[in-house]
Amino acid sequence: MIFVSVGGQLKFPRLINWVLEWVSLNHYPEQVILQTNEDNLFSKLPNVRFVNKLDSGEFNALLGQCTIFISHAGMGNIINAAKLYKRALYLPRIASLNEHRNDHQLATVLSLSAKYPKFLSPRSKDDFHKCIEMLLFNIAEHTHLEMKNTLKPHIDSLLYGSEHNE
Amino acid sequence: MSNIILAVASFGGHLVQLENLVSKKADTIFISTIKSKNINDIIVDCNIGTPIKTLLCFIQSFFYICKYSPDCIITTGALPGLCFIITGKLLGKKTIWVDSIANADKLSSSGKIAKYFATVCLTQHPKLASKRVQFMGGIL
Numbered sequence: 025m026i027f028v029s030v031g032g033q034l035k036f037p038r039l040i041n042w043v044l045e046w047v048s049l050n051h052y053p054e055q056v057i058l059q060t061n062e063d064n065l066f067s068k069l070p071n072v073r074f075v076n077k078l079d080s081g082e083f084n085a086l087l088g089q090c091t092i093f094i095s096h097a098g099m100g101n102i103i104n105a106a107k108l109y110k111r112a113l114y115l116p117r118i119a120s121l122n123e124h125r126n127d128h129q130l131a132t133v134l135s136l137s138a139k140y141p142k143f144l145s146p147r148s149k150d151d152f153h154k155c156i157e158m159l160l161f162n163i164a165e166h167t168h169l170e171m172k173n174t175l176k177p178h179i180d181s182l183l184y185g186s187e188h189n190e
Numbered sequence: 191m192s193n194i195i196l197a198v199a200s201f202g203g204h205l206v207q208l209e210n211l212v213s214k215k216a217d218t219i220f221i222s223t224i225k226s227k228n229i230n231d232i233i234v235d236c237n238i239g240t241p242i243k244t245l246l247c248f249i250q251s252f253f254y255i256c257k258y259s260p261d262c263i264i265t266t267g268a269l270p271g272l273c274f275i276i277t278g279k280l281l282g283k284k285t286i287w288v289d290s291i292a293n294a295d296k297l298s299s300s301g302k303i304a305k306y307f308a309t310v311c312l313t314q315h316p317k318l319a320s321k322r323v324q325f326m327g328g329i330l
Contacts, residue, residue, distance in 0.1 A: 032202050081227070099206065099207060103207065128292050128293055128298075131292070131296075135294035135315065171330060172330070173210060173327075175288070175326055175329055176211055176329075177327075178326040182262075182264075183212070
């Protein structure tokens with residue numbers, strides 16, 4: 025199953041359309057579930073299902089079940105997928121296409137790509153489609169982000185002092 | 191010893207980061223803009239384009255800081271978190287701002303203000319550290 029999520033706030037039709045194009049071009053047979061922030065989307069393909077919004081329980085259940093995860097480059101989705109070791113690809117929202125207020129998602133993916141060479145964040149439609157195939161057919165020994173969370177111990181000591189009790 | 195902590199974040203990526211940085215303990219109060227699991231109280235969501243809601247959020251921050259009298263306030267943003275930082279400063283509380291890891295090439299607009307009010311202001315990117323902003327690590 026492919027799970028697609030555009031986050032909880034804004035629509036992202038470019039991402040949705042790119043996924044749907046790939047699914048119909050390749051006659052992908054398994055289920056595709058897309059969380060879109062939009063009403064009134066209907067699919068002619070029987071294996072494609074749209075949902076407007078998901079609560080965190082439903083979201084985590086689908087994220088846990090999916091084979092690959094395709095998402096906007098929002099940190100919530102990136103962190104949740106990293107925690108579940110998901111094979112994932114991220115499309116950053118671009119301000120000049122009216123997909124967000126500013127280009128911080130571009131900054132996010134550039135910094136994560138610099139840190140994690142296998143972090144997948146294609147920009148063009150062709151690359152996006154190639155990345156789906158790489159993830160699905162194991163061409164990349166792709167990989168989750170390793171959540172080291174080097175900040176948590178410092179937060180603990182700021183909140184509880186150096187000898188914090190668990 | 192009791193250590194009351196107010197942990198505040200807007201729903202979405204901000205909240206996911208907060209929940210991965212602050213342990214859920216008996217005396218930790220989580221506040222966000224949408225009801226979900228583990229959230230104790232709800233505040234109004236606001237942004238730079240919603241001045242009335244921002245004012246309302248300031249009033250709520252005053253109310254909750256007085257209600258819980260926390261030892262420390264920590265937030266990962268965005269503007270609702272900044273309201274708590276500013277009100278917390280006015281009420282003499284220890285405050286911690288953690289700028290979202292999404293902000294990789296400049297501090298968020300709220301973070302640029304928070305650094306003048308927060309007791310501790312953190313970025314998750316070493317290159318964004320400055321006089322008032324420290325880097326200690328990141329969530330990824």
